Amino acid sequence: MTAATTGTVLVTGATGAVGGRLVRRLVAGGSQVRALVRNPERVPALAEAGAEPVLGDLHDVPSLEAALAGVDRAFLLLETDAGRSFSQAAARAIGLRQIVVLSATAAADPAYDNPMFRKHVLGERHVRGSGVPWVFLRPGAFASLALHWAPALLGDGIVRVPHPELAVPLIDPRDIADVAAVVLTSPIRDWVGRAVPLSGPEVLTLPRRAEILSSELGRPLRVVGVPEEQWVALAARGIGEEYARALAGVERYFTEHPPKALPTVQEITGSPARGFRTWVRDHAGAFGIGESVPAPS
Numbered sequence: 001m002t003a004a005t006t007g008t009v010l011v012t013g014a015t016g017a018v019g020g021r022l023v024r025r026l027v028a029g030g031s032q033v034r035a036l037v038r039n040p041e042r043v044p045a046l047a048e049a050g051a052e053p054v055l056g057d058l059h060d061v062p063s064l065e066a067a068l069a070g071v072d073r074a075f076l077l078l079e080t081d082a083g084r085s086f087s088q089a090a091a092r093a094i095g096l097r098q099i100v101v102l103s104a105t106a107a108a109d110p111a112y113d114n115p116m117f118r119k120h121v122l123g124e125r126h127v128r129g130s131g132v133p134w135v136f137l138r139p140g141a142f143a144s145l146a147l148h149w150a151p152a153l154l155g156d157g158i159v160r161v162p163h164p165e166l167a168v169p170l171i172d173p174r175d176i177a178d179v180a181a182v183v184l185t186s187p188i189r190d191w192v193g194r195a196v197p198l199s200g201p202e203v204l205t206l207p208r209r210a211e212i213l214s215s216e217l218g219r220p221l222r223v224v225g226v227p228e229e230q231w232v233a234l235a236a237r238g239i240g241e242e243y244a245r246a247l248a249g250v251e252r253y254f255t256e257h258p259p260k261a262l263p264t265v266q267e268i269t270g271s272p273a274r275g276f277r278t279w280v281r282d283h284a285g286a287f288g289i290g291e292s293v294p295a296p297s
Helices: 017-028 040-048 061-068 084-091 115-129 143-154 173-184 206-217 228-239 241-256 264-269 276-282
Strands: 008-011 032-037 052-055 071-077 098-102 134-139 158-161 194-198 222-225
Touching: 008 017, 017 032, 017 071, 017 173, 032 040, 032 061, 040 052, 052 061, 061 071, 061 084, 071 084, 071 173, 084 115, 098 115, 098 173, 115 134, 115 241, 134 173, 143 158, 143 206, 143 276, 158 206, 158 228, 173 194, 173 264, 194 264, 206 222, 206 276, 228 241
Parallel strands: 008 032, 008 071, 032 052, 071 098, 098 134, 134 194, 158 222
Antiparallel strands: none
């Protein structure tokens, strides 16, 4: 990958599954990368990776203004304020020519009101209002959501779900990072004003997801449907009621509006999108078999 600009790229969420890989891809391609990080303990690892770490907070406008000083392009991970603070800082940033936003397919249907959708709908609106040329990456459900099933793998082998008929093409976060790297190193005119839907390579039913996890991790796992309210009560013990209700609503929406597998990852990166089985194999240790269970990222 050859960088198309000598300007600095700011990466927010630089230690996450998408942002961390994006930092490495950009550095490997010759880009100057500034990595926004909130935790000072993460600074040495980012510096070792070849990035310029900068301390800041996505809810703090002054720290974002400092992080954006001299930046040519930026990759934005939306936080709870839906990019409001970042967009305010970006509107005053001199020389900022492009914002690539990690949004979601849900933003394509802003009429559906759900807390998990709202962040992306509002985030896109805020970035549009900044006046800086934008690109919205709209992936579907992440493969890493499978980590929510770790307790079942470690327990009775039963995944209780509110919408057992749900079938979606899970996307590997690494593919999102690879797409973002292409966009951030291509001529801006090629991407300005585009909303890019992204997905995994195949639509998977929930039972098929369970089969893959079971075969790769060597634990029995099956899916059982339960009433939505019962599921919310069960899930709230681990993820909180607000998030559980929002997640149930998202799954209900995509059950009623089945998504398709899209070719955009391969079209943009030149490589096939990674399948769910590949993600599971590469992250088997994250399921905590024999250890404590990690939180999904």
